[in-house]
Amino acid sequence: MHNRISLRAIQAFEAAARLSSFALAAEELFVTPSAISHQVKLLEEQFAVQLFHRVHRAVILTDAGRRYAEEVSAAFSRIERAAKELGQTKKSDILTVLSPPSFATQWLMPRLARFSSQHPSVDVHLNASYPPPADLLSQGVDIEIRHGVPRLQPAGTMTLAFPPETIVPLCAPSLAQGSHPILTPEDLSRHSLIHSEVCLVNWRDWLQQHRKVKLDLRRGLRFDRSFMAISAAVDGLGVCLESLLLAQRELETGRLVAPLGLDGQKVQAYTFNLLKSRAELPKVSSFQKWLFEELRQGTNEAAGPPRRGRKSFRV
Template sequence: MQSRISLKAVQAFEAAARLSSFALAAEELFVTPSAVSHQIKLLEEQYGVRLFHRVHRAVVLTDAGRIYAEEVCASFAKIEKATRELGRTAKSDILTIHSTPSFATQWLMPRLARFSAMEPDIDVRLNASYPAPADLLTQGVDIEIRYGTQRLQPAGTMVLLFPLEVIVPLCSPVLANGEHPIRVPEDLRHHALIHSEVGQVSWRDWMRQHRKVQLDISRGPRFDRSFMAISAAVDGLGVCLDSLLLAQRELKTGRLIAPLGLTGPKVQGYTFNLLKSRAELPKIRIFQDWLFEELESSSLADRTLPRT
């Protein structure tokens, strides 16, 4: 069995072949010409192949040396290119997050600039396009923010996102203060009800808590994403029943109001999912800590939202 290849000898050969000179190779490698000659001789003796013709003070590749040099020089060029690229990218980590579209659109995206300002060495890739929960093992996703509490992967770990979501009727101020003002639950009978079909609290559930109120819940526009239901309410299409967490931006800017107050059913909507094996990666731990701090701040902000 032959001994292992000396990378020092291969490096000396590559430089000498590329520069056609032991002296120039020695200068590039910061060694003496005799050191270069010695390393190449070791390589020749190890494999029993002459790599250079020594002609007076010049060196010329043999046929075997030329073939070997083509492969070695190409490999060194690839290493050099890869190293240059490393220098361009090593300063940042890419954190890949998959989120439900509504959480991404309504809550996360408006806050990502703050995270990027705090953590400039972490670049966020946010994806909300998968029709089903992401496979953390095969799809290159670091974190998945999922709606619902079902654990889908044995290798994964799930953390509940707090605070709990508060679900209340929401509408545009023009609608709430228009021809048929909304002041008490019974006033909703004059308005179209917007349905969020994937929400945990439906208008039927809301009516069970307000037994004296009779609403026609068979009618009204229906959406399979909360962000679309919220947008429809902003546009005056009707009254939606949705999350204060997701509608916080619209409530702060006055595009939506909660005409019946900020108290309503509380649900555990979102979970933070990742692989157990990656839970302590710095980029994941940093984002997780930031996310929970932001959620706590959102909870405090919800308590001061204007009712009308």
């Protein structure tokens, strides 16, 4: 069977099988009974299988016709259900974004409302899983935000680097301005350290830049997610060493301060990964443009002039 099956013939067959009548099928489809008979005959000739027994004025499905009718009826039901769902949706596209939990929680989620207001026809499905899948091509993901720079770029994908992030000590204002204020790097020795084990700059790296400071790196809380380390710092449990990007919301609201200033080691922490074949899709290109504009604005705000007064800064 090499010829394409006629949708008109299938529609005629489905109606006749459901109503057990060529005449009723013709009435439903606004054609003549002979037209229904003709379309059914075309199917029978194409398949070389009899679909109906003609008994006087009635038609009865053969066993082969009954099996075919069950499949066709199920297919028509799926089409009808899909049409109803399509009519009920208000969004044209669904954008699936895969992100590390900390970036999703700390940076992306608080800003998604802005993207949705600018692009009301796109629904974002955010999957904050870790570790990410090995193969972006087979996961049905439009965009993957990955922590760290991938060593190998899979065929068919493209990677865009985020702007460098600045890593500095952060703590609650009550800690920075408490009974043991933090005014110099040496003052950190009187406070508990919070270790963020996934941060690309750790306290040992920080000490390489401040060789005169002595800190006990064996002690302190340890977390394998940046958002937990930041949350612990907000709760006043110690001083964390974290990204200004991830802590931007807490710094803006005053729940965290940078007691030693906003200058720190810069790292390439995240990348934006997508399939080359999908890069020009409106939902993908608009999200890419929006995200990097948001990152640019955030970077400019973080690099702004510090406030005057004591050495405890907010972004």
